[in-house]
Amino acid sequence: MEQDDLLKKWLNNELTESEKALFSNQEDFALNQKIIDSAQFFKASDHTNIKDFEAFKKDYQNRETTKLNTNWYKPYLRIAAILVVALGVYFSFFFNSTTTINTQIAEKTTIELPDHSQVTLNALSSLKYKEKNWDENRNLNLNGEAYFKVAKGKTFNVVTTIGTVTVVGTEFNVKNREDYFEVHCFEGIVKVKSDTIIRQLIAGNTFKIYKGRFSEGQTDLDSPNWSNNKSNFENIEFSDVLGELERQYNIQITTDNIDLKRLFSGAFTHINLENALLSITKPMNLSYKWSSKNSVVIYEMEN
Secondary structure, three states: OOHHHHHHHHHOOOOOHHHHHHHHOOOOHHHHHHHHHHHOOOOOOOOOOHHHHHHHHHHHHHHHHHHHHHHOOHHHHHHHHHHHHHHHHHHHHHHHOOEEEEOOOOOOEEEEOOOOOEEEEOOOOEEEEOOOOOOOOOEEEEEEEEEEEOOOOOEEEEEOOOOEEEEEEEEEEEEEEOOEEEEEEEEEEEEEEEOOEEEEEEOOEEEEEEOOEEEEEEOOOOOOHHHHOEEEEEEEEHHHHHHHHHHHOOOEEEEEOOOOOOEEEEEEEOOOHHHHHHHHHHHHOEEEEEEEOOEEEEEEOOO
16 A cells, blocks of 8 residues: 555544554654644634624725725825934034134134124134024134124123133134133223133233243233234244244244244234244344245254
């Protein structure tokens, strides 16, 4: 008898005693018996009557109809989601975008703030502020040097890495270079704060923190010298004087065996480079020579 016939008769419990002996000796008998034994634990669920089936069918059809009816607006939901994200990005950019003004070497520029105050930036300076929400956020971040003419009745803060200047309708200058923070008040009143040092300056007052040292002084100027193309220094290390010269002229300066920490008091013009070089070298008993078109070497004069 064929193996398949034996299997069918075994499943139907129709095997004779001799056929049972033959079937039990087959290789896959144990596997077949295991399958049958496991199947005995299976139990069919209660039979569903026609009424239950009709209710299920009706509910299923309603769900399918609802699913079909809602599919039409899914593409629009996707579009709406994209628009919401896009509008969020737009409003975030519109209200949080920062206006940045930068000047290059030998460049000065004047801008007008949203309240019509004027700011003039010195060479290699940067000013950042929020133009779109100026009425709520009147903070300007300054790196470099700038001269402010604030409209009457207007107020804002000039924030630097060393100190903050708070102003109301005034004219003043703020210098913020490395280890060099200085404020000159030319008109009105300004409040200056740097760590624990807080001062109110009136016209003619100056405030300076240089190389970690704080000092106050007086000025009879009505505007900063640099706005008139001239840089002035009082007891400033020579290295900082050279740095300012490089900012006002597109040159590179190297030095040969000179003390860059020597203090310098004097001035140089922004109009004529040769005159500027003479103005800073002669008082220090120094000389200079051109090593290339835009490179100068400053060295000690021979006695």
